Amino acid sequence: MSSENINVFCRVRPAIDDETIEYKARNTNTSNFAELEVENPLQSMTRQSNNAATSHKFAFTRIFDQDATQSEIYEATGRPLVESAFQGFNATLFVYGQTATGKTYTVSGNDLEVKEDSGIISRILSDVFNSSTNDIELVSVTVSYLEIYKEVGYDLLAEGRSKSHPDELPRVAPMKDARNRLNLRNLSVQTVNSEEEALRWFELGNTNRKVAETHLNDASSRSHCVFSIGVKCRHGDNKTTLNAKVNLVDLAGSERVGKSHLLKQNLLTEARNINLSLHHLQQVIIALSKGTIRHIPYRNSLLTQVLSDSLGGNSRTLMVATISAQKRHLEESVSTCQFAQRVAEITNKVKANISIDSDAMIARLEDEIKLLKEEIGSKTSTDAPAVHLEENELDQLIQDFLNGRTDTLDVGLDLDGIQYCFRRLRELILNKQTEIPHPGARDPEQKKKKSKSC
Numbered sequence: 001m002s003s004e005n006i007n008v009f010c011r012v013r014p015a016i017d018d019e020t021i022e023y024k025a026r027n028t029n030t031s032n033f034a035e036l037e038v039e040n041p042l043q044s045m046t047r048q049s050n051n052a053a054t055s056h057k058f059a060f061t062r063i064f065d066q067d068a069t070q071s072e073i074y075e076a077t078g079r080p081l082v083e084s085a086f087q088g089f090n091a092t093l094f095v096y097g098q099t100a101t102g103k104t105y106t107v108s109g110n111d112l113e114v115k116e117d118s119g120i121i122s123r124i125l126s127d128v129f130n131s132s133t134n135d136i137e138l139v140s141v142t143v144s145y146l147e148i149y150k151e152v153g154y155d156l157l158a159e160g161r162s163k164s165h166p167d168e169l170p171r172v173a174p175m176k177d178a179r180n181r182l183n184l185r186n187l188s189v190q191t192v193n194s195e196e197e198a199l200r201w202f203e204l205g206n207t208n209r210k211v212a213e214t215h216l217n218d219a220s221s222r223s224h225c226v227f228s229i230g231v232k233c234r235h236g237d238n239k240t241t242l243n244a245k246v247n248l249v250d251l252a253g254s255e256r257v258g259k260s261h262l263l264k265q266n267l268l269t270e271a272r273n274i275n276l277s278l279h280h281l282q283q284v285i286i287a288l289s290k291g292t293i294r295h296i297p298y299r300n301s302l303l304t305q306v307l308s309d310s311l312g313g314n315s316r317t318l319m320v321a322t323i324s325a326q327k328r329h330l331e332e333s334v335s336t337c338q339f340a341q342r343v344a345e346i347t348n349k350v351k352a353n354i355s356i357d358s359d360a361m362i363a364r365l366e367d368e369i370k371l372l373k374e375e376i377g378s379k380t381s382t383d384a385p386a387v388h389l390e391e392n393e394l395d396q397l398i399q400d401f402l403n404g405r406t407d408t409l410d411v412g413l414d415l416d417g418i419q420y421c422f423r424r425l426r427e428l429i430l431n432k433q434t435e436i437p438h439p440g441a442r443d444p445e446q447k448k449k450k451s452k453s454c
């Protein structure tokens with residue numbers, strides 16, 4: 001398991017329609033990270049006093065300016081996630097920013113027909129189906145598409161057909177299983193066999209999202225959407241299977257209710273609900289970024305429950321903050337960047353999801369036991385000095401062997417070490433286990449025997 005910070009990127013939307021670029025988000029490169037310097041044009045406009053900030057500086061992993069292409073964004077953000085998924089790491093990419101700053105454009109693209117315009121999701125699907133190598137075989141791919149609107153989850157891929165009203169979409173409810181893992185009841189998970197099939201599901205989900213938009217006062221732009229891709233692949237030796245889930249999250253616009261154009265009462269309630277989820281998201285991020293708070297309030301909203309593994313859990317996560325270059329939006333752009341700085345402080349603990357085919361593993365363990373027996377029989381006093389390892393180190397060695405990181409346990413161990421490995425392997429075979437149950441802690445019976453013999 002390793003600790004990794006969340007990488008934060010920033011994308012500045014180009015001018016659209018009759019807009020002009022009113023301020024520059026300058027990319028001041030340093031050796032380790034990019035620094036976005038947003039000059040403050042409000043100062044001259046409002047004749048603020050001398051102590052008003054003239055610029056705001058924010059550090060990002062990388063900044064994409066107005067001219068960045070969809071392909072450039074993908075290479076820096078989406079492609080590494082596919083590579084991670086093929087190594088068994090869960091991955092999440094989420095976009096955060098004010099309405100109309102290009103969140104949906106970045107994640108979903110404009111038009112699947114126009115290749116240059118396609119977003120991260122369709123490019124990931126294409127890569128997943130075209131990345132198998134001689135060493136790695138793709139076993140299965142699944143997709144699901146969740147929409148969260150006013151704290152209620154909806155299945156956008158329900159029954160494989162488009163809906164004419166959002167009420168026809170099944171509601172998705174969060175449940176915890178016996179091992180305290182989140183299950184989303186009613187969220188359909190579709191197995192897909194080709195890129196084309198996966199794209200058809202993605203399009204169906206987008207159509208259902210648009211239906212909701214039409215019926216719920218443009219709700220989709222104020223809902224959160226999570227498209228998930230499950231990737232299962234096998235390494236060439238057939239003994240290890242890697243499972244990963246990639247979440248692509250398009251969050252609702254982050255502008256504050258007071259500043260939004262949502263005037264009608266129901267739209268205000270809607271905005272409050274959306275902001276409530278984003279508020280809970282912020283609370284989670286603040287708690288995680290402090291690093292000292294024990295209780296992380298994931299349970300306060302469906303959105304934070306769904307993102308719990310992505311924030312502070314077992315997932316390689318990155319965020320794209322989207323901003324506009326319009327003077328009237330500067331305040332929102334600054335607030336988006338400030339949010340991103342908090343996110344960058346979060347550390348996730350990632351580990352590959354490796355499962356081992358138990359029959360193949362038992363055969364491998366039996367081979368290894370034979371080898372160890374031979375090793376014990378052939379030990380002579382003239383051998384080279386043997387390697388002595390403590391029990392916890394031996395357990396680590398065995399676990400590496402189980403995970404395929406080490407080919408053999410025959411690393412020149414001393415007799416105690418060989419006998420310990422020998423016993424551990426027998427226990428694993430007996431219990432049909434592919435993980436060391438209590439690293440460094442042998443079962444009490446064995447401990448007793450050892451102390452007697454001493």
Ligand SMILES: Nc1ncnc2c1ncn2[C@@H]1O[C@H](COP(=O)(O)OP(=O)(O)OP(=O)(O)O)[C@@H](O)[C@H]1O
Nearest residue numbers: 013014098099100101102103104105110221252253
């Ligand atoms: N980099 C870009 N190049 C060209 N057009 C863009 C770009 N980014 C956004 N647009 C266009 O700007 C408009 C708003 O973008 P989009 O819908 O992606 O914003 P959004 O942040 O998802 O908004 P909302 O929060 O309302 O969902 C769309 O017409 C989109 O096609």
